[in-house]
Amino acid sequence: MSHKHGLAADALGLSHSVVMGIAGTAPAFSAAAATATLIGVVGVLSPASLLYCGLIIFGVTLAFRQLNRVDPNAGASYSWVSKAFGPVLGFLAGWSVIVSSAIFMVSGTLPAATATLDLFAPRLTNDPGTVLLVAAGWLIVVSAMVVKGIKLAGHTQIVLTAVEVLILVIVIATAIVKFGDHPAHHFSLQWFSPGAFTPELFASGALTAIFLFWGWDVALNLNEETRNGAETSGLGAVLAMIVILLLFVTFAVAALLVLTDAEIERAGTTVVQAVADQLFPRPWSYIAVIAVMVSTIGTLDTSIVSFTRTMFAKSRDNVLHSRYARLHPEWRTPWVATGVLLAVGLAFLFLSSFLPSVKGIMRDSVNAIGFQAAFYYGLASFACAWNCRDAARKNVKTLVTLVLWPIASALFLGFIAIYSIPTFDTVTNLVGIGGVVIGIVPMFLNKRRVAASKSRGRR
Numbered sequence: 001m002s003h004k005h006g007l008a009a010d011a012l013g014l015s016h017s018v019v020m021g022i023a024g025t026a027p028a029f030s031a032a033a034a035t036a037t038l039i040g041v042v043g044v045l046s047p048a049s050l051l052y053c054g055l056i057i058f059g060v061t062l063a064f065r066q067l068n069r070v071d072p073n074a075g076a077s078y079s080w081v082s083k084a085f086g087p088v089l090g091f092l093a094g095w096s097v098i099v100s101s102a103i104f105m106v107s108g109t110l111p112a113a114t115a116t117l118d119l120f121a122p123r124l125t126n127d128p129g130t131v132l133l134v135a136a137g138w139l140i141v142v143s144a145m146v147v148k149g150i151k152l153a154g155h156t157q158i159v160l161t162a163v164e165v166l167i168l169v170i171v172i173a174t175a176i177v178k179f180g181d182h183p184a185h186h187f188s189l190q191w192f193s194p195g196a197f198t199p200e201l202f203a204s205g206a207l208t209a210i211f212l213f214w215g216w217d218v219a220l221n222l223n224e225e226t227r228n229g230a231e232t233s234g235l236g237a238v239l240a241m242i243v244i245l246l247l248f249v250t251f252a253v254a255a256l257l258v259l260t261d262a263e264i265e266r267a268g269t270t271v272v273q274a275v276a277d278q279l280f281p282r283p284w285s286y287i288a289v290i291a292v293m294v295s296t297i298g299t300l301d302t303s304i305v306s307f308t309r310t311m312f313a314k315s316r317d318n319v320l321h322s323r324y325a326r327l328h329p330e331w332r333t334p335w336v337a338t339g340v341l342l343a344v345g346l347a348f349l350f351l352s353s354f355l356p357s358v359k360g361i362m363r364d365s366v367n368a369i370g371f372q373a374a375f376y377y378g379l380a381s382f383a384c385a386w387n388c389r390d391a392a393r394k395n396v397k398t399l400v401t402l403v404l405w406p407i408a409s410a411l412f413l414g415f416i417a418i419y420s421i422p423t424f425d426t427v428t429n430l431v432g433i434g435g436v437v438i439g440i441v442p443m444f445l446n447k448r449r450v451a452a453s454k455s456r457g458r459r
Contacts (some may be wrong), residue, residue, distance in 0.1 A: 007074060007312070008150055008332035012226040016154040017219045017236020018243075023161045024215030024306070025240075026299030027247045028168055028291040029111060032272040034208050034366055035255055036264050042205040043261075044185055046252040048192045049202065053209035054245040059409030060377045061241045063384035064220050065234030066402050070387065072223040072230040075313025077380040084383035088443070091319055094310045095439030096376040100214070100369045101307035103431060105345030106352050107365035108300045109135035111269070115293035119286065128353060135349055142300045143342045146308070149331040150225050153301055160298040167291035168247055171272070174279045175254035183257040191253070204423075206416045211370040212248055216240050217377075218302040221309040308337040320446055367424055368432035374413040375436055381410035 012020075039046045064076070073079035075094055082090025113134035117125045124130040146153050180187075190196055219237040223229035226236075255264060255271055258278045267274035276288035312334040315325035328335045385403045392399035424432065 006332070007224045007309075007327065007334075009225065010227045011149075011151045012154050012222060014232050014236055015158065017222065017226055017233050018239045019158050019161045020154065020222060020302055020305075021216040021219040021237045021240025022165065022243055023157050023295075023298040024218040024302040025213060025244050026108075026215065026295045026302075027244060027251075028164050028272060028288075028295035029108070029299055030212045030295075031168070031248065031251050032111065032292050033107070033269050034212050035252060036268050036271045037366070038205050038208045038212075038252070039255065039261075039264050041208065042197075042201055044188075044191050044256055045193075045196055045201070046191075046205070046256065047249050048194065048196065049205040049209050050212065050248045050252055051192060051245070052194060052202075053206055054213060054241070054248065056409045056412050057210070057213045057377070058241055058245070059405035060381050060413075061216065061237055062401050063381040063406040063409070064217055065238055066384050066388065067380065068220050068223055068234040069230050072233065073313055074221055074224045074309040075317070076217060076220040076223070076310070077376045077383075078310055078314060079317075080383045081376075081379045084386050085379070087319065089379060091314070091443045092436060092439050093376040093379045094314055095443075096372040096436050097310045098307055099435035099439070100372040101303040101310075102341060102344050102348065103365050103368055103372075103435070104303045105139060105300070105341065106348045107369070108296050108303060109139050109345070109349065110352070112138045112293055112296035112300065115289050115296065118289050119293070132349055132353055136346055138297060138300065139342060139345050139349070142297060143304060143338055143345075146301060146304045147328065147331065147333050147335050147338050149333060150222065150305075153305070157298055157301060160294045164291050164295045164298065165243070165247070167287050168251065171276055171279065171288065171291075172247075172250045172254045175258045175275060178279060179257040184260045184263070185256040187253070187257065191256070203416055203419045206412075207367060207370040207374070207420045210373055210413070210416065211366045213241075213244065214369060214373040215299060215302060215306075216244060218306045221306050224309075304338060304341055307341045308334045311337040311340070318446075318450060320442065321449070364425070364428045364431060367420070367428045368435065371417050371420065371424075371428075371432035372436060374417040378410040378413040378417075381406035381413075385410075 035046070038049060042049050067080040068076070071079055071083065077097060078090055078094025081093040110131065113131045114125055116134055116138070117130065145156060216237055219233050219240060223233040226232050255275055258275045259267065259271070263274060264271060272292055273285070273288040276285040279285065280287070311320060311324045314320040315322050315337075324334065324337045324340065326336045327333060384406045388398055388402040392403040421429065421433070
């Protein structure tokens with residue numbers, strides 16, 4: 001609820017919701033981080049993998065929109081799952097949002113730092129100490145901007161996302177025009193054929209595809225700060241998903257047209273730059289670096305918002321310590337929760353310096369975040385189906401869009417998460433699964449604190 005003691009009500013509109021949803025997935029950053037990995041797994045079927053996984057995630061988006069209509073709560077999936085299935089699953093759903101956002105403080109800031117150095121000091125891009133310092137600098141700057149007020153963050157996001165999407169559209173369109181006649185991979189409608197997949201092949205690429213789409217739900221975490229948030233935030237998320245789906249599928253096509261398999265493998269997390277280098281002479285190809293940099297900075301903003309609003313809502317409900325619900329008296333933002341994330345992010349950055357390579361960090365974080373997203377997206381989708389079960393008996397549209405589609409999405413996400421566990425290395429399992437399970441500790445400790453407080457009150 002937004003009132004004089006709550007978050008800044010009516011600070012955002014529909015355009016902000018759409019932009020926040022797009023920025024939450026960070027199209028340029030996500031394409032750079034995961035496209036080469038996806039193509040390495042499923043090859044020319046990458047566009048199909050993204051299309052069909054996107055349609056599955058769209059079922060989650062419809063579920064989130066419906067749940068938001070009934071309960072526009074900044075805690076989003078935490079609040080909805082709690083009301084449908086009880087406080088334990090609700091707490092763990094919200095905890096997954098918190099943990100995945102914290103993990104992203106590493107996988108997001110390192111590419112932002114590398115892109116910054118690429119533009120201004122290329123000789124230092126391979127210096128781990130400098131990369132970590134610049135990454136920490138970006139984390140501090142973006143955290144300060146989020147604390148300063150959601151309206152400032154929203155206006156900044158519009159500029160950053162407009163630049164990012166424009167550059168991606170230019171790259172995609174130029175690739176199709178320039179390489180349409182002599183592509184590295186000859187285009188075929190088989191690229192979109194569901195029948196070309198084996199179940200194992202589709203599952204192998206699905207977790208990476210889920211990571212690519214992760215983050216649009218930040219629009220729902222901002223419902224208490226959005227005008228008519230019960231409707232606007234959900235509509236913004238749906239529109240954002242449509243834009244994101246088109247961008248990811250068309251970029252995968254562009255990458256296949258422009259680059260050979262060997263070039264894609266060599267490019268790795270710089271695949272957006274590799275495509276741009278084939279299309280434009282330098283320094284013009286550096287627009288790709290700019291796109292990835294602003295994309296990463298933008299999604300750091302949205303990750304901080306998801307973390308802090310979920311923590312704020314949990315604290316407001318007294319399932320975490322009330323200190324995390326403290327708002328800045330002027331800016332109406334959860335400044336204590338933001339400070340916690342900043343400290344955690346800086347600590348994670350320091351710990352990441354002991355891992356062998358940035359590539360390994362990115363791979364582990366992509367898999368861990370994909371697992372956690374599958375967990376809380378799935379729970380929220382089941383919550384929507386459960387809430388709409390009675391209405392679905394009277395309305396076919398409700399049955400399809402708010403029960404069957406979300407259930408199918410949730411079952412698929414659950415299958416992919418379980419299927420992927422044996423393929424993870426030890427670090428990914430510890431971070432991905434352990435990050436969710438460890439939420440039981442703060443939940444239990446807070447219950448003891450609340451019980452002790454009530455006991456003292458009765459004396």
